[in-house]
Amino acid sequence: MDARLEKLYAKRTFGIKPGLTVISKLMEELGNPQNMLRTIHIAGTNGKGSVTAMLMSALRELGLKIGVYTSPHLVNVNERFTINGEEISNDEFFSLLDRVEQASQLLKKRDGLDVTFFEYTTAVAFLWFAEKKVDLAIVEVGMGGRLDATNVIPSPLVTIMTRIGLDHTAYLGDTLEQIAAEKAGIIKAGTVLVVGPNPPEALSVFVKAAQAKCVPMHLAVDEISISRSKGSSFVAQKLTVESQTCSYGTIKLKLPAAYQLENLSIVISALEALQDQLNVELPVDILKAGLEKAEWRGRFCMLTDDILVDGAHNPDGADALVASLQSVAGKKARFVFVAGMCGDKATDCFMKAIAPICQSLYLTPINNPRSASTAELARQARACGIRNVAECTSMLEAIKAARQEETTQPIILCGSLFLVGEAYEFQEKLIK
Numbered sequence: 001m002d003a004r005l006e007k008l009y010a011k012r013t014f015g016i017k018p019g020l021t022v023i024s025k026l027m028e029e030l031g032n033p034q035n036m037l038r039t040i041h042i043a044g045t046n047g048k049g050s051v052t053a054m055l056m057s058a059l060r061e062l063g064l065k066i067g068v069y070t071s072p073h074l075v076n077v078n079e080r081f082t083i084n085g086e087e088i089s090n091d092e093f094f095s096l097l098d099r100v101e102q103a104s105q106l107l108k109k110r111d112g113l114d115v116t117f118f119e120y121t122t123a124v125a126f127l128w129f130a131e132k133k134v135d136l137a138i139v140e141v142g143m144g145g146r147l148d149a150t151n152v153i154p155s156p157l158v159t160i161m162t163r164i165g166l167d168h169t170a171y172l173g174d175t176l177e178q179i180a181a182e183k184a185g186i187i188k189a190g191t192v193l194v195v196g197p198n199p200p201e202a203l204s205v206f207v208k209a210a211q212a213k214c215v216p217m218h219l220a221v222d223e224i225s226i227s228r229s230k231g232s233s234f235v236a237q238k239l240t241v242e243s244q245t246c247s248y249g250t251i252k253l254k255l256p257a258a259y260q261l262e263n264l265s266i267v268i269s270a271l272e273a274l275q276d277q278l279n280v281e282l283p284v285d286i287l288k289a290g291l292e293k294a295e296w297r298g299r300f301c302m303l304t305d306d307i308l309v310d311g312a313h314n315p316d317g318a319d320a321l322v323a324s325l326q327s328v329a330g331k332k333a334r335f336v337f338v339a340g341m342c343g344d345k346a347t348d349c350f351m352k353a354i355a356p357i358c359q360s361l362y363l364t365p366i367n368n369p370r371s372a373s374t375a376e377l378a379r380q381a382r383a384c385g386i387r388n389v390a391e392c393t394s395m396l397e398a399i400k401a402a403r404q405e406e407t408t409q410p411i412i413l414c415g416s417l418f419l420v421g422e423a424y425e426f427q428e429k430l431i432k
Contacts, residue, residue: 002090002094004094004097004098004101005077007101008077008097008117008120008121009117011115011116011117011120017114017116018143018144018146018147018148019147020147020149020151020152021113022107022113022114022115022116022119023119023122023123023149023152024152025107025111025113026100026103026104026107026115026119026123027123027126027152029103029106029107030099030100030103030123030126030127033126033127033129033130033131034126034130034152034153034154035153035154036130037067037126037129037130037134037136037137037153038135038136038137038156038157039136039137039138039139039153039156039157040055040136040137040138040139040156040157040158040159040160040270040274041139041141041150041151041153041156041158041159041160041186041191042138042139042140042141042159042160042162043141043144043145043148043159043160043161043162043183043186044141044160044161044162044163044164044183044196045162045163045164045165045179045314045316046162046163046165046259046314046316046317046320047162047163047196047259047262047263047266048070048140048141048162049070049140049296049299049311050255050260050263050296050299051160051162051196051263051266051267051270052068052070052138052140053255053294053295053296054255054263054264054267054291054294055138055267055270055271056068056082056084056085056138056294057085057290057291057293057294057295058267058271058287058290058291058294059136059271059290060084060085060290061286061287061289061290061293062282062283062286062287062290064135064136065083065084065132065133065134065135065136066083066084066134066135066136066137066138067081067082067083067125067128067129067132067134067136067137067138068081068082068083068137068138068140069081069121069122069125069126069129069137069138069139069140069150070140071118071121071140071142072417072418072421073421074297074298074417074420074421074424075421075424075425077093077121078090078093080121080125081093081121081124081125081128083128083129083132083134088124088128092128093124096124096127096128097120097124099127100115100120100123100124100127101120103123104120116149118142118149119149122142122149122150122152125137125139126153136157139153139156141183141186143172144172144179144182144183144185145182145183145184145185145186146181146182146183146184146185146186147182147185148186150186151185151186154188155188155189155190155191156186156188156191157191157192157274157277157278158191158192158193158194158270158273158274158277159186159187159188159191159192159193159194159215160193160194160195160196160266160270161183161184161193161194161195161196161198161206162196162263162266163196163197163198163262163316164176164179164180164183164198164199164202165179165314165315165316165317175201176199176201176202177201177202177204177205179202180198180201180202180205180206181205181209184205184206184209187206187209187210187213187215188213188215189213189214189215190215191213191215192215192216192217192218192273192276192277193206193210193215193216193217193218194217194218194220194266194269194270194273195217195218195219195220196220196221196262196263196265196266197220197221197262197265203219218269218272218273220262220265220266220268220269220270221262221265223243223244223265223269223272224241224242224243224264224265224268224269225241225242225243226239226240226241226242226261226264226265227239227240228258228261228327229250232256232327232328233256233328234256234302234308234328234410235254235256235301235302236252236253236254236256237252237253237255237256237260238250238251238252238253239251239252239253239261239264241264241268243268243269243272245272246272246284248268248284248287248288249288251264251288251291251292252292253291253292253294254292254293254294254295255294255295255296255299255300255301256300256301256324256328257299257300257310257320257321257324258320258323258324258327259300259320259323259324260300264291267291271287297424298310298311298417298420298421298424299311300321300324302410303413303423303424303427303430304427304430304431304432305431305432306403306410306411306432307399307410307411307413307423307430308410308411308412308413309413309414309420309423309424310324310412310413310414310420311414311416311417311420312350312414312415313341313342313345313350313414313415313416313417314345314346314349314350315346315349315350315353318349318350318353318354318414319353321353321354321412321414322353322354322356322357325357325409325412326357329409333357333409334357334358334359334407334409335357335358335359335407335409335410335411335412336359336360336361336362336402336405336407336409336411336412337354337358337360337361337362337402337411337412337413337414338362338363338364338395338398338399338402338411338412338413338414339354339361339362339363339364339377339413339414339415339419340363340364340365340366340371340372340374340377340395340398340415340416340418340419341366341371341372341377341415341416341419342366342368342370342371342372342416342418343370343371343372343373343376344370345372345416347372347376347377347380348380348383348384350415351377351380351381351383351384351386352384354386354414355381355384355385355386358381358386359388359405359407360388360389360390360402360405361381361386361388361389361390362390362392362398362399362401362402363377363378363381363389363390363391363392363398364392364393364394364395364397364398364419365393365394366395366415366416366418366419366422367418367422368416368418374391374392375391378391395413395419395422395423395426396426396429396430399411399413399430
């Protein structure tokens with residue numbers, strides 16, 4: 001590993017430090033490149049990445065230069081920064097990283113401030129997008145919203161809230177209202193707010209926040225109608241889409257999960273809001289063509305012919321995974337799971353969610369210091385009624401064992417994006 005990359009990863013020892021003081025000073029030292037950008041800002045517990053991928057694909061099809069900043073990455077840090085789907089090159093990345101490092105050292109010497117890993121990557125993203133003169137930057141919140149480093153951007157053209165759930169409760173609060181309030185902290189005067197399907201307690205927070213900032217708010221579920229056609233599979237689904245002002249006809253989406261219906265409704269609502277903000281007409285046929293090209297690695301997609309990977313790692317994500325599997329294979333289908341999880345997640349709730357459709361469960365540690373022990377996961381799984389549980393020492397061992405099972409369904413690898421990332425690293429070895 002490059003020494004500069006090792007140094008960047010070492011910044012993770014500073015942990016998560018919510019707040020805008022350090023990032024604001026850092027960006028000021030770098031000339032505030034974020035102020036040169038037109039943006040779409042996306043917060044939420046689940047669905048941010050899928051919404052980002054669809055938006056980028058649709059807008060790129062229009063001939064625009066679209067920057068995207070997402071997290072976490074699956075295999076390498078370059079994945080976090082793309083323009084029109086192309087990752088930042090190593091040369092560009094390290095050149096920008098050196099500039100951020102110089103500004104960081106100045107802050108340390110002058111103000112005694114430590115810059116975190118996420119603040120470094122956020123600064124790199126804004127510098128790159130500004131210097132490449134992107135037409136639009138889609139910026140995904142790292143965690144929460146109000147105190148997230150990405151919240152140094154000025155008022156976005158469109159602000160998006162995907163589904164809210166219980167996650168990162170140690171930082172964001174342990175109720176949906178508290179978490180929604182943290183997410184709502186990215187809502188700024190001058191933007192348009194698009195909100196996906198959400199529990200009433202979260203919606204009420206967003207309504208109040210929008211009213212306080214005099215921001216128009218669009219509820220995607222009320223404005224966009226989407227129905228699923230027959231013939232959907234583990235690799236694609238056909239959807240019929242209508243908005244209040246436009247018919248999109250049939251869209252063949254390469255994102256096959258059932259939960260992508262609500263994400264697509266958010267995307268369509270956001271595109272129509274963007275059209276109003278820019279006062280331009282976005283041709284429906286071009287948007288459709290872009291949406292049909294959208295892909296998002298690691299989220300309910302086939303890794304090999306017999307392994308489906310999904311980044312679900314919290315209770316809402318597990319519920320969505322189960323619903324998606326059943327929507328393709330039927331309510332009676334049973335699946336072999338390979339899972340590993342972080343110990344700071346609601347692992348017992350995850351096990352409870354997958355238990356009704358679990359034929360067998362092969363547990364593996366993940367390559368992360370936060371990894372939950374397989375023994376504890378096994379105890380929780382058995383307590384939830386999963387009978388066939390095996391503890392393995394590695395992901396490769398778990399998949400090898402899972403492949404001995406008799407099943408007509410794909411093996412489901414889930415529980416952590418870290419585990420999914422590891423699977424992509426070993427993808428060639430896993431192809432039969």
